[in-house]
Structure formats: structure tokens, C-alpha cells
Amino acid sequence: MSQNTPPHSAGNTTPAPQTDGLTGGGTPAFSPLYQQIKSLILQSLQAGEWKPGDTIPSEFDLAARFKVSQGTVRKAIDELAADNLLVRRQGKGTFVATHAEQHIQYRFLRLQPDEGDQRSEGPAERNIIECRRLRAPAEIARLLGLRSGDPVLQVRRVLAFHGVPAILEDLWLPGVPFKGLTVETLAADRGPMYALFETQFGVRMVRAEEKIKAVAADAESAPLLDVAQGTPLLSVERIAHTYNDVPMELRRGLYRTDTHHYRNELN
Amino acid sequence: MSQNTPPHSAGNTTPAPQTDGLTGGGTPAFSPLYQQIKSLILQSLQAGEWKPGDTIPSEFDLAARFKVSQGTVRKAIDELAADNLLVRRQGKGTFVATHAEQHIQYRFLRLQPDEGDQRSEGPAERNIIECRRLRAPAEIARLLGLRSGDPVLQVRRVLAFHGVPAILEDLWLPGVPFKGLTVETLAADRGPMYALFETQFGVRMVRAEEKIKAVAADAESAPLLDVAQGTPLLSVERIAHTYNDVPMELRRGLYRTDTHHYRNELN
DNA sequence: CAGTGGTCTAGACCACACT
DNA sequence: GTGTGGTCTAGACCACTGC
Structure with missing residues (x-):
């Protein structure tokens, strides 16, 4: 799937995964955890798991799902929000961006x-x-x-x-x-x-x-x-x-x- | 100066300042600490304390100077870097952006x-x-x-x-x-x-x-x-x-x- | 090696929205 | 009140740079 090993690292009682697994093979590229999370979220978006306008799971839920801390999910979502793929709304949740409800309509028309x-x-x-x-x-x-x-x-x-x-x-x-x-x-x-x-x-x-x-x-x-x-x-x-x-x-x-x-x- | 009280909050032994001071007066606007730090850094940039191409103090130094944690300074710098006012270079430091050394020369010519x-x-x-x-x-x-x-x-x-x-x-x-x-x-x-x-x-x-x-x-x-x-x-x-x-x-x-x-x- | 930025975590608390 | 995102902290460790 992704270019790196998924962030599971088996049964760590102590915190940080960060290990890249795969010592053999040829994965010289290091990609931080939050980037991997970002990719996973992106895959869900592409797959249509969450549709435009939907609210995606909370940061804690996603953290649990991906077995990382909430802060790491947050950083992933931060970047996706910066790219206008997601929209955060305090107190309500994080939503898949859409050209419809977006009050900046005609976003691409200059x-x-x-x-x-x-x-x-x-x-x-x-x-x-x-x-x-x-x-x-x-x-x-x-x-x-x-x-x-x-x-x-x-x-x-x-x-x-x-x-x-x-x-x-x-x-x-x-x-x-x-x-x-x-x-x-x-x-x-x-x-x-x-x-x-x-x-x-x-x-x-x-x-x-x-x-x-x-x-x-x-x-x-x-x-x-x-x-x-x-x-x-x-x-x-x-x-x-x-x-x-x-x-x-x-x-x-x-x-x-x-x-x-x-x-x-x-x- | 800034629109909010500076983030000093006197002698807190326990962590978070976050208090806005000034209960009286009319400062209804709440601005997070890192935004205030961002403003302070911006002021130093405007004042010419650090010139284009210069390296600015390390995150820890700035954290000490502003009496906040390194993470807060980091977030402030993150935004300034996103605005192309600063450039981060791992292992070297954070620099004031310049049109000269920037290898994307003619940044504004489309x-x-x-x-x-x-x-x-x-x-x-x-x-x-x-x-x-x-x-x-x-x-x-x-x-x-x-x-x-x-x-x-x-x-x-x-x-x-x-x-x-x-x-x-x-x-x-x-x-x-x-x-x-x-x-x-x-x-x-x-x-x-x-x-x-x-x-x-x-x-x-x-x-x-x-x-x-x-x-x-x-x-x-x-x-x-x-x-x-x-x-x-x-x-x-x-x-x-x-x-x-x-x-x-x-x-x-x-x-x-x-x-x-x-x-x-x-x- | 020391110093810098980069990542990750964990926990506390604040601001906001809904019910 | 409960749940959501938003802020702040503190500490650990990683990756890169240059002495």
C-alpha cells in the first residue's frame, strides 16, 4: 500500500513506534508517522469512506484506530486542512471539504x-x-x-x-x-x-x-x-x-x- | 503594542499561563499564546533585529526569552515559515527568508x-x-x-x-x-x-x-x-x-x- | 561531539456547540 | 453536561549539520 510500513509496531508497552521495521529491502525513505496517517486518511477519502460534507471520526477515534497518539493524528489533519481537503470546526468536528456548503463558493474562479x-x-x-x-x-x-x-x-x-x-x-x-x-x-x-x-x-x-x-x-x-x-x-x-x-x-x-x-x- | 497582554503572567511556578490578565478594560478578543509570540517575532523582523538571511535564535532561546515552552514557539515559527517569512533548516537553524539566497529566485514572477x-x-x-x-x-x-x-x-x-x-x-x-x-x-x-x-x-x-x-x-x-x-x-x-x-x-x-x-x- | 530543528507522546485545561 | 477541536506544556528521542 503505502511506501512505508504501517505504524503498528506490534505490542509496545512503552511509547514511541517510530521504528521503520523492514531492515532488509530497499526503503531508504523515512517518512514520519503523521505523514503515514495523512496517507491513510487520504486513502479513506479517495475510497469514499467519508463523502464531501460528512464529518470524519474524532481525533481520538482516529488515534485509537491507527494506534497513535491524538497529537499525531492532529498534525496529519492539520496538513489536510491546510490543503483544503478537510475543514475543522471547533466544537463540532472535522468535515470533508466540499464545493457546496463552502461559503467561499466558486473557489477556483478568480x-x-x-x-x-x-x-x-x-x-x-x-x-x-x-x-x-x-x-x-x-x-x-x-x-x-x-x-x-x-x-x-x-x-x-x-x-x-x-x-x-x-x-x-x-x-x-x-x-x-x-x-x-x-x-x-x-x-x-x-x-x-x-x-x-x-x-x-x-x-x-x-x-x-x-x-x-x-x-x-x-x-x-x-x-x-x-x-x-x-x-x-x-x-x-x-x-x-x-x-x-x-x-x-x-x-x-x-x-x-x-x-x-x-x-x-x-x- | 500588540492587541493582547504579553505572555508573561508573572511568577507562575505551575505551568500554563493562558490567563489573559486584564479583567477590566475592553479586550474581548482572545488570542492564543503562540499568536502573541508570532507577533513579537514579527515585530523583531520589522524592527530589523534580524535581517534577511540571518539566523534567528533557537527555539529554546526564544522560549526562554518569551517565557513559554519550546512547543509554543515552534507553533509560532511554523506559521511564519508557512507565510514564507522564515525558513527552517534542520540541524542548522531558522533563518529570515530572503529573495537573494532563496533558490526559488523570482518568486513573484509567474x-x-x-x-x-x-x-x-x-x-x-x-x-x-x-x-x-x-x-x-x-x-x-x-x-x-x-x-x-x-x-x-x-x-x-x-x-x-x-x-x-x-x-x-x-x-x-x-x-x-x-x-x-x-x-x-x-x-x-x-x-x-x-x-x-x-x-x-x-x-x-x-x-x-x-x-x-x-x-x-x-x-x-x-x-x-x-x-x-x-x-x-x-x-x-x-x-x-x-x-x-x-x-x-x-x-x-x-x-x-x-x-x-x-x-x-x-x- | 554538541546544537539545531523534527517527531511523538501524554496529560491538562480552554473554547465552542449541541442537547 | 458531554464531546469536539484548540492550546499549552514537558520530556523523550530522532535526524541532520558542523565542529
């Missing part, structure tokens, strides 16, 4: 109005233009970690703020995990699309990378965004990953930035 | 080549076009937290990769902390500009925000970037802050994105 307003914008109007199944072209397949020709879903939609179109985006999703996704499902849904992915398909998006360029609106995109051809637009290519860094979505967006901007924090 | 190469790019060729002092226009002043008419420095430069210009940027710096900065100083310098700011002016940039838009190259910028007028460019406005979130630099860049892209991680 486009925001230039001044004032802040996030009073609300969820924007969605308009699905297209939703079809196809066989993955080579490039799409590569970015999604699939083979050319594997089934994928493509969705095209426009997001608008106050009636003004602002985002045109194409999504590609691997066909297998998203079997059964239809334009009706998407259209009927309110709230973040990633929340729908969680509830309907058990796919939780955890992390994403974006590559941004400036491009000119072409004949196809210009009318959809209600701008003149040649207007500079932000091109945003996003690859979103589930647990374990498995890519699960490719998204290519064109953002109008005349009244909005892409906001980023550098640390 | 533009990178489209494929391969990765960071083999190196530090790019710098070409300073202009460096002048002026009185801050209203907008610049506002963004830098100054008053209109306060002295500021403006620097304009072009960065190129392999001889191809890629970035045209204007910098505005508050005149007072950067007194004595000349075009010669800048031109003579190798390495990150933020490293120079540390060594020459004691100003360490800690955090920055960027607002990104897509714009068209105009008559002024096009020739400097060697592109046709109207070419889509990334407009990147950055406000960089020192300790305590004090804004210390405004930077407005135009990025060519024909062979490079702006990379971002979403968590």
Missing part, C-alpha cells in the same frame, strides 16, 4: 469586478450552449491523462454578470467517471458545477493549475461574448485534479476583462 | 515558457529605460498608501528572454524608504530586484496581489515589446507589501504571451 461590489456579484447567469460526447483528440487526451480516442464529454457554456456575457468556456471531462452527465442535469442545477460533480459523480476537485495568455477574440468567440472580433481576451486553460493529483477536467475559458479582472495572490 | 525548458530560462536580460523621481499622481498615491504629491520613484524597464523582449514594466516606489536609488544602482545589479531592495534599503517584500487583464499593445508599448500595435498583451498590476501589509511597490507590467504564459496554482 475573475471579479474591478472595484467595489466585491463578491456581491452572486453566481452569475449560466447558459449552456453545447454538451456532447466525443472521442478524445490527442491533445485533450494527453492533458487528461487518457488515451486518444477515449470517450470524453465536452461542454460549452457562457457565464454572464448582470446580463453581460463575461466568460466563454469549454470543458472536457473523462467519459467514464462522468457517465450519465447530460445537458439537462447541468441546466437544472443551481450552484457551483464542482458541487454537482461531488453529489452526482463522487468526483471532488481538489487542486487546479491555470495557464493564462492574452488572445484576440476570433470569429467564433466574439459574438458569443458580445465583443468585436480582435478584442483582447484572457485565455485561461485550467486542469483540475481530484485526490492523488489525478486530472479530471480540462477547461479552456475566454474571459472578458473590460469590467472584471483576474485576481491573484502571491506569497 | 511568466514562464510554454513548454519544456521549465526554469532553465535564467534571470533574463534586463534593460532599464527610465528612472526618475516625481510627485505621486493621485491614483499612484492611493495604491501606495501615500498622499498625492509625495515623492515617488518611477522605473521603466524591459525584460527579455533570449533576446526577445517579453515584459515591459513600470515600477513606482515610495521616495522616502528608497532614497538614494539610482539608475546606476539598478543597472549594476545582477539578481532579483527584490534582493537589492533588501540589501540596499532594508525593505523586504513579503506578499503581493496582482490584477490581470487582457489589453492591446498601444503605440507606446508596441515598439518596446517588438510587437504590432493591437497585439493582445497581459496587463499585470502588482502591489507588493512589506511586513505588516504595508504597500511598498506598485508595478504595472505588460507581458507578451506568444511564447510564454502566466502560471497559477489554485488550491
Whole structure:
């Protein structure tokens, strides 16, 4: 399973396990107990033992289960919480993070109005233009970690703020995990699309990378965004990953930035 | 000073301080000990007691100094390290983070080549076009937290990769902390500009925000970037802050994105 | 070797939420 | 009140660095 021996170390009456077992073989890598616990918790998350929004067992319960001290479990959970996989709530418990209840909705959307307003914008109007199944072209397949020709879903939609179109985006999703996704499902849904992915398909998006360029609106995109051809637009290519860094979505967006901007924090 | 009572709690023989002192007054906010320690360490950083690259006292020394346990200091340092203000090195000590020795040079520059190469790019060729002092226009002043008419420095430069210009940027710096900065100083310098700011002016940039838009190259910028007028460019406005979130630099860049892209991680 | 950060434990107590 | 996470402590031991 994991890369190291699990933290059981048989019947120690005295405290610290810390032993790595396996003197032979080739496990030169040392990984601290709390990292191993972190991996075990992650496995439970991947396996769906606890679903988004669920509360996971208390630190003491987990400590008992893994035969370590509560402090060690705590450190593991600390890191998972820092990665936004778990959410701690004092007095209540620790919960599996979700795109739904999370009051920072649209966590991955960095486009925001230039001044004032802040996030009073609300969820924007969605308009699905297209939703079809196809066989993955080579490039799409590569970015999604699939083979050319594997089934994928493509969705095209426009997001608008106050009636003004602002985002045109194409999504590609691997066909297998998203079997059964239809334009009706998407259209009927309110709230973040990633929340729908969680509830309907058990796919939780955890992390994403974006590559941004400036491009000119072409004949196809210009009318959809209600701008003149040649207007500079932000091109945003996003690859979103589930647990374990498995890519699960490719998204290519064109953002109008005349009244909005892409906001980023550098640390 | 801080918002809470310092963590001394007089002569406790028995362990935990945790008491907030001050039963009277109006300090409803409770802040944990390690946060107070964090503030104290931050104050020392701001005051320049330890400079970028310096090693700070060991956890035990700090624990003695602040009259708390080593674990509490550890947690404070953990957070400061997570914020990239400190860097821990096992066996050696804890160091004040710096833009110089940090092997992730150009920490705030997100533009990178489209494929391969990765960071083999190196530090790019710098070409300073202009460096002048002026009185801050209203907008610049506002963004830098100054008053209109306060002295500021403006620097304009072009960065190129392999001889191809890629970035045209204007910098505005508050005149007072950067007194004595000349075009010669800048031109003579190798390495990150933020490293120079540390060594020459004691100003360490800690955090920055960027607002990104897509714009068209105009008559002024096009020739400097060697592109046709109207070419889509990334407009990147950055406000960089020192300790305590004090804004210390405004930077407005135009990025060519024909062979490079702006990379971002979403968590 | 001594000194530093890194891990692990165990127990005490505080703050918060629900019942 | 009970149970949860949050803080603080104290001490033991491990891993890395450099003398």
C-alpha cells in the first residue's frame, strides 16, 4: 500500500513506534508517522469512506484506530486542512471539504469586478450552449491523462454578470467517471458545477493549475461574448485534479476583462 | 503594542499561563499564546533585529526569552515559515527568508515558457529605460498608501528572454524608504530586484496581489515589446507589501504571451 | 561531539456547540 | 453536561549539520 510500513509496531508497552521495521529491502525513505496517517486518511477519502460534507471520526477515534497518539493524528489533519481537503470546526468536528456548503463558493474562479461590489456579484447567469460526447483528440487526451480516442464529454457554456456575457468556456471531462452527465442535469442545477460533480459523480476537485495568455477574440468567440472580433481576451486553460493529483477536467475559458479582472495572490 | 497582554503572567511556578490578565478594560478578543509570540517575532523582523538571511535564535532561546515552552514557539515559527517569512533548516537553524539566497529566485514572477525548458530560462536580460523621481499622481498615491504629491520613484524597464523582449514594466516606489536609488544602482545589479531592495534599503517584500487583464499593445508599448500595435498583451498590476501589509511597490507590467504564459496554482 | 530543528507522546485545561 | 477541536506544556528521542 503505502511506501512505508504501517505504524503498528506490534505490542509496545512503552511509547514511541517510530521504528521503520523492514531492515532488509530497499526503503531508504523515512517518512514520519503523521505523514503515514495523512496517507491513510487520504486513502479513506479517495475510497469514499467519508463523502464531501460528512464529518470524519474524532481525533481520538482516529488515534485509537491507527494506534497513535491524538497529537499525531492532529498534525496529519492539520496538513489536510491546510490543503483544503478537510475543514475543522471547533466544537463540532472535522468535515470533508466540499464545493457546496463552502461559503467561499466558486473557489477556483478568480475573475471579479474591478472595484467595489466585491463578491456581491452572486453566481452569475449560466447558459449552456453545447454538451456532447466525443472521442478524445490527442491533445485533450494527453492533458487528461487518457488515451486518444477515449470517450470524453465536452461542454460549452457562457457565464454572464448582470446580463453581460463575461466568460466563454469549454470543458472536457473523462467519459467514464462522468457517465450519465447530460445537458439537462447541468441546466437544472443551481450552484457551483464542482458541487454537482461531488453529489452526482463522487468526483471532488481538489487542486487546479491555470495557464493564462492574452488572445484576440476570433470569429467564433466574439459574438458569443458580445465583443468585436480582435478584442483582447484572457485565455485561461485550467486542469483540475481530484485526490492523488489525478486530472479530471480540462477547461479552456475566454474571459472578458473590460469590467472584471483576474485576481491573484502571491506569497 | 500588540492587541493582547504579553505572555508573561508573572511568577507562575505551575505551568500554563493562558490567563489573559486584564479583567477590566475592553479586550474581548482572545488570542492564543503562540499568536502573541508570532507577533513579537514579527515585530523583531520589522524592527530589523534580524535581517534577511540571518539566523534567528533557537527555539529554546526564544522560549526562554518569551517565557513559554519550546512547543509554543515552534507553533509560532511554523506559521511564519508557512507565510514564507522564515525558513527552517534542520540541524542548522531558522533563518529570515530572503529573495537573494532563496533558490526559488523570482518568486513573484509567474511568466514562464510554454513548454519544456521549465526554469532553465535564467534571470533574463534586463534593460532599464527610465528612472526618475516625481510627485505621486493621485491614483499612484492611493495604491501606495501615500498622499498625492509625495515623492515617488518611477522605473521603466524591459525584460527579455533570449533576446526577445517579453515584459515591459513600470515600477513606482515610495521616495522616502528608497532614497538614494539610482539608475546606476539598478543597472549594476545582477539578481532579483527584490534582493537589492533588501540589501540596499532594508525593505523586504513579503506578499503581493496582482490584477490581470487582457489589453492591446498601444503605440507606446508596441515598439518596446517588438510587437504590432493591437497585439493582445497581459496587463499585470502588482502591489507588493512589506511586513505588516504595508504597500511598498506598485508595478504595472505588460507581458507578451506568444511564447510564454502566466502560471497559477489554485488550491 | 554538541546544537539545531523534527517527531511523538501524554496529560491538562480552554473554547465552542449541541442537547 | 458531554464531546469536539484548540492550546499549552514537558520530556523523550530522532535526524541532520558542523565542529
